[in-house]
Amino acid sequence: MDMIKVSIATPDGPVYEGDVEMVVVKAQSGELGILPGHVPLVAPLTIGAVRLIQNNEEKPVAVSGGFLEVRPDKVTILAQSAEMPEKINVERAKEAKERAEKRMNDKDIDMKRAELALARAMNRIDIAGK
Numbered sequence: 341m342d343m344i345k346v347s348i349a350t351p352d353g354p355v356y357e358g359d360v361e362m363v364v365v366k367a368q369s370g371e372l373g374i375l376p377g378h379v380p381l382v383a384p385l386t387i388g389a390v391r392l393i394q395n396n397e398e399k400p401v402a403v404s405g406g407f408l409e410v411r412p413d414k415v416t417i418l419a420q421s422a423e424m425p426e427k428i429n430v431e432r433a434k435e436a437k438e439r440a441e442k443r444m445n446d447k448d449i450d451m452k453r454a455e456l457a458l459a460r461a462m463n464r465i466d467i468a469g470k
């Protein structure tokens with residue numbers, strides 16, 4: 341089986357380096373499945389899961405936006421933040437979700453910022469449960 345190298349890095353450092361059979365990401369233009377030999381591309385990512393697929397198993401990584409660069413033998417993801425499921429603190433994410441929901445009921449707030457915080461928290465809770 342052909343493999344493709346994957347590197348996921350954030351401003352805090354590397355989060356994942358490895359070889360997989362397929363990577364599925366949520367680009368702003370929609371979901372993209374990337375196999376070895378994919379045409380080069382660069383795309384912005386949304387808050388969501390990056391799914392690393394190998395031996396019929398799938399490992400999700402929680403990613404909070406950023407950029408994807410695809411070359412035929414390598415996928416590089418530069419994310420604002422990224423966590424493997426086992427590194428996610430679910431309590432922290434639940435508290436962040438509650439804070440964001442409370443803020444959204446407030447009139448004088450930056451709604452977009454609260455929505456993004458809520459999306460990050462929900463993504464972490466979802467991925468930690470997988």
Ligand code: ATP
Pocket residue numbers: 352404421422423427428429430432433436457460461464
């Ligand atoms: P919070 O309000 O809890 O800080 P946030 O969504 O604002 O959440 P980010 O700014 O996205 O947090 O991330 C800041 C740093 O904290 C990043 O390194 C990120 O990986 C880490 N982080 C955030 N939430 C969690 C979590 N629930 N579990 C583990 N790491 C987290």
